[in-house]
Amino acid sequence: MNRYKVIPMTIEGKLTNKEVVEVLNLSKRQIIRLKKGVKEEGASFLIYKNTISSVIERLNR
Secondary structure (H helix, E strand, O other): OOHHHHHHHHHOOOOOHHHHHHHHOOOHHHHHHHHHHHHHHOHHHHOOHHHHHHHHHHHOO
16 A cells, blocks of 8 residues: 555544554654645645655756
8 A cells, every 4th residue: 555545544534553554664653744744735745845846956957
């Protein structure tokens, strides 16, 4: 499973933080941080932020 499917399931209460820790192999603190980010910013929070800026930098060269 991936973050895009699992994190929303934890927010909905379908999975516990402990189950997600095992599935995603992340710390409990990371799960809490991801849940908070998705609640505040939506699924786009799960995208690695440097990817976007690095693409823009390459296009500007």
